[in-house]
Amino acid sequence: MTASSFDIVIIGTGAGGGTIARALAGTSARILVLERGDFVPQEPENWSPDEVWRKLRYQTKERWLDERGRAFSPYTHYNVGGNTKFWGSVLYRLRREDFQAVEHSDGVSPAWPIDYDTLAPYYDRAERLYQVRGAVGDDPTEPPRGPYPYDAVPHAAGMAAIVSKLRGQGLHPSPLPLGLLRLGEPDGCVLCNTCNSFPCRIHAKSEADVCGIRPALRRPNVTLWTRACATRLLTDPSGRRVVAVEVERDGGTTRVDAPLFVVSCGAINSAALLLRSAGPTHPHGLANSSGLAGRRYMAHLATMMQGFHPFRPNADVFQKTVAINDFYLRGPDSPYPLGQIQSQGRTHGVMAQTVVPWIPLWAYEAWVRRGVDWLVMSEDLPSADNRVTVDAQGRIRLHYRPNNLTAHRELVRETKRILTRLGFWLVVKHSHGSRNTTHQCGTLVFGTDPRTSVLDPFCRTHDVPNLFVVDASFFPSSAAVNPGLTIIAQALRVADHIIEGYGLARTEVTTESVVTVPAGTRT
């Protein structure tokens, strides 16, 4: 086995890993970033629905097991930038209420160990780093905040007409906050119809490869190893300190030593890595004295809906610009939160064909040309039985039974009513159910009590002081907005904590790296 040593090892390059790599790059620390995948090539196939949806060109070939032990292909991506490379770039702050305990129809969504005000300055920074576009004032659930760094993306003509009809229904549609780069500039975002679930061929999407890893690699102290899969964290005999990570790379095994490790493999893979790192002093997994590593897995309840009208072709190319948060905190007929409705990127025929493959593509194409797409999303609640485990061969097994379904079904019904009132003749819906891992979170919950949490409020494991986990794992609740910006904001917060705690010298100060709390200017 070969060996190397660095000051900090970051494992994973997604929203968490890519961002913290960017933030720590401006220090004197020698940083190694490990990524099991490679760079996604810039190629015509990036924007091909057939390549992306039918041939699954960029999805991992790895297979996971479900709760009954049946193998399935997880909808996840191993590459530089992780899943952010394929995201819709909807970059939301959690609502202020999401940080508090909230009663839902099927149980309680627990409080976070930090409040909105603690994260707000890091949300500001995250929005600058990922160049988020939005507008304040229309969203009834918007937490206190200043203006967005960039103006909201204008609605396309069809969506603009829908927005005004939604207002006519007494609703409060608001612009979706979106991370799109250089909009309106010659090399910038062209508002195409292959954004959500596709990599951006022209690198105009705000994602962790473009906004995190590539800028970090411009610093001389940062090294990236691609096709380098961390298989196990090794500890000293006490089990209280990680001394090295074992890495599979180029067909061999390498050991990398460091005084500090940041695991950022995504909520499922980070839990799996800690569980696979069991040893004599920690037989149930590393940093798992609470027994919670892998538990409380959440992923949102998500239903895709489409309003269809046979004589109304949808000419909008980019329609993902609208949110309806009127039912985020309570439903029209219930005192409990229901969740969020978002307009969604255009469905392509081959995407629809993955649901019922025997219907011919031309029929689907004719159908989707007349459809307007929506995503209906509700919070699922943390349950100890919803969990990630690894089997004797180290394979990931996902146990997940959706909960809080009452709220989600009510939101789906309400969305159907709204779309029907908009004049659509037919409303169809589809859900990937328990196989939907896109918004995975919560497997290594953060908190103040080591008996009821795995990480402390700065995402350091309670049991192993030189081990941090910086990705979607720390979420105590899933809220009902997209998780990415919260992962990014917390990564920036943890980076500051590491820089101060370890006395790292800052070698770079950028506008993005400065936390500014505009005193008195928050509304």
Ligand SMILES: Cc1cc2nc3c(=O)[nH]c(=O)nc-3n(C[C@H](O)[C@H](O)[C@H](O)COP(=O)(O)OP(=O)(O)OC[C@H]3O[C@@H](n4cnc5c(N)ncnc54)[C@H](O)[C@@H]3O)c2cc1C
């Ligand atoms: C199609 C799609 C659309 C989405 N849209 C949105 C959206 O609009 N807004 C939003 O906020 N969120 C969205 N999400 C969710 C968002 O992408 C995730 O919440 C986010 O990427 C999670 O960040 P992460 O750092 O936890 O993990 P990831 O981004 O998944 O990154 C984990 C990284 O770790 C690497 N890795 C894993 N295991 C190892 C190992 N053992 N060794 C080395 N490397 C390893 C992986 O290859 C990957 O690069 C979407 C997701 C998908 C798939």
Ligand code: SF4
């Ligand atoms: S050009 Fe814009 S809309 Fe198209 S994939 Fe890139 S970021 Fe998304």
